[in-house]
Amino acid sequence: MRKRFKPLLNHNSEFALDLAPLLAVMVKLVPVLLVSSAFVQMLIIETELPQVVQQAIEQQNKDPKATQVAVEVSRKFGVKFIITENGKQMVETVALTTEKELDLPRLHAKFQEIKKSHPEIFKIEMSPEEDVPYSDVVRVMDEARKSRSNDIKFPVKDMKTGQDTSTLYMFPEVVFGNTMDG
């Protein structure tokens, strides 16, 4: 009987992998990606401006019993919260720090406190004073948008399923209230 041919395999042999085509692809890809890459990540904060007509219609349909939260930002006194509930107004202020800056931790705590007592509200009306810089406006919106602590969540009802759930979002909808003022 003829013996079956077995090729001799040397398991310890080494071979050189030709990386040149791979390198050629990379050399072409890298400049393309370098040109099209965004090294500064830009994001957006959504806000709606009140339109004159829209505002008038909303005013007509407004439920007088619904609680409203207005936030006034000033470089003199800090941030003033005006909470209107059942026709009654409650005013609270978070003063500036000793360095005349916004007291962001206290501001965030105040937003959490308001949200805890009014979990059904997601919209605030913001009215910064004329000399308030844009960065401060964004900071206040950041503090209002979402709870920083994962332990502090707020109850919310899922409209589709009717089940109670919780969310980190506090006041994601900000409307600039004084845009149309003269």
Place this chain on the structure above:
Amino acid sequence: MARKRFIPEIKKNQTFGLNITSMTDMFTILLVFLLQSFASGEINLDPVQGVRLPSSSTEKNLVDGARISISPTELKFDQLKVADVKDNKIASSAIDPNDSNFIKPLFDELQKFNKDNEKLAKTGKVLFQADRDTPYATLRKVMYTASMAGFPNLKLVTTAGN
């Protein structure tokens, strides 16, 4: 007798294998980094010169809309300068004499945009890039004019931050 200078023998037609493994490693790392930072959003927005955007903790990606920017020196609609800005205030020549919040050249450009990009204009979205030190009084003028031109959905462009 002068000593003969040693001249090494050079083979002109010699070939040699270049070890490109380390270079390939470097390119692989670079490629992964670039793919990671590749703009994943549907919109690419070029930063405007002179505008230092504020940082924010928002997580929303850019959307398309009319593009307005305000730097310490100029107010622009897309790439077109519509008004001068001096001391963080819009030049009085651009302001309507009957309405102190109304920026006439910006309104005109937005109206033109309304006609040229009907589909996009219907969304009423404005991508607004403003310098972080711009006072609210100046921002309000832009917001007011945009709102009057039928663009009430303001998208404040920020950089990713804490």
